[in-house]
Amino acid sequence: MPTVALLTAGHLLHFELGVAYEIFGNPPREATAGWYDVLLCGPGPVQVGPFAVEPDHGLERLVGADTVIVPACADIDVPPPAEVVEAVRAAHESGARVASLCTGAFVLGAAGLLDGRRATTHWAHAAELSARHPLAEVDPDVLYTDNGSVLTSAGKAAAVDLCLHLIHLDHGAAIANSVARRLVMPLHRPGGQAQFVATPVQARGDHALSQLLAWAQQRLDQPLTVTDLARRANTSPRHLGRQFRSVIGQTPLQWLLTQRVRRAQELLETTDESVEAVAHATGMGTATTLRRQFKRVVGVPPDSYRRSFRSSEPATSRR
CATH class of the missing domain: 3.40.50.880 (Class I glutamine amidotransferase (GATase) domain)
Structure with a gap:
């Protein structure tokens, strides 16, 4: 035994x-x-x-x-x-x-x-x-x-x-x-399925990247690039990359993708927006891109996520 x-x-x-x-x-x-x-x-x-x-x-x-x-x-x-x-x-x-x-x-x-x-x-x-x-x-x-x-x-x-x-x-x-x-548990949740993490709280005001992160999170619907972030921080893309890896533990692009997906989670939970509209609101561009990136990060498609975590009364309904 x-x-x-x-x-x-x-x-x-x-x-x-x-x-x-x-x-x-x-x-x-x-x-x-x-x-x-x-x-x-x-x-x-x-x-x-x-x-x-x-x-x-x-x-x-x-x-x-x-x-x-x-x-x-x-x-x-x-x-x-x-x-x-x-x-x-x-x-x-x-x-x-x-x-x-x-x-x-x-x-x-x-x-x-x-x-x-x-x-x-x-x-x-x-x-x-x-x-x-x-x-x-x-x-x-x-x-x-x-x-x-x-x-x-x-x-x-x-x-x-x-x-x-x-x-x-x-x-x-x-x-x-x-x-x-x-x-009374699901029969199988694979290890690669994501922890359904809520949108993280903003870093403290004395954080090295705090102002830049706040600025970027207010513009997730825009096609931001590492160059855009570096220009805003008045530094080079290479130096910014080193800062992100040191402070955040991710590259700038990885961080941006994570924030876009977290914002998509929030919209799927609290609104009736279509997947296409959520894609535009989070800077993903198309529903196809959102579905691919969302499943890669979260582990399930956006529609499945919405069914599991949908609030009973959405905050908005702008289908």
Whole structure:
């Protein structure tokens, strides 16, 4: 029987730990060929939200487990304990598949498991994860990443997606779908589907690019170029590119595309505008271009997104 070790160290978030325990600890009736032996592993009792959790095993039991699940950390500003980091590293070196849920990625990063690998976490903390672990390829948009022996997920619901993905890998689609139905979850959301991030709040006034970003966001319906942005910032396109990569973590064109897509999300959610009109309002030009870029960034077509996230009463109706 394969073992799934749930890390119960530090101040964890109870949702992610509870989700993993519920999914891996309760076999569906269809799993007649066996399920998982779930272990709670940690250095001692921990507070998980309002609950106290007493682990069944010490951290040393992570070594030898088939899968190690690292739940989310409640405070990413507090470094994970050295003994926890070492135990996760040792488990991976011993052959365990290690998966983080939400901000649990910071533990994997501290253990060096994200270096040279694609990773994600909750979009609000992705920039910090990238800054701390520059050798990782942090993708703030996807639901989860799978590098074989190292997997990471975004926040909350994406933790469920990753757990279901692991069951799919181990037991096949029919069993994974059975678990999903029990959880009243979609049968399958691929890892590449985007985190549906709201339009980001403007950077603070003392931000190096704050005024330029605000200026550009007011003109997303216009065909802005990097040259236009550089001219506005009174600098060269090359220097502006370096600034964007340093401050934003994207090139100017990547940032512009992201803002156009986020604005399109807002219009699809709150108005009755046609896809063609949304394309013009966001500087995409045509509905074909919007559909292609929107699906690439968000993971679903604009029409599907509107059906999922449509407000009950649109703010405007200008079809």
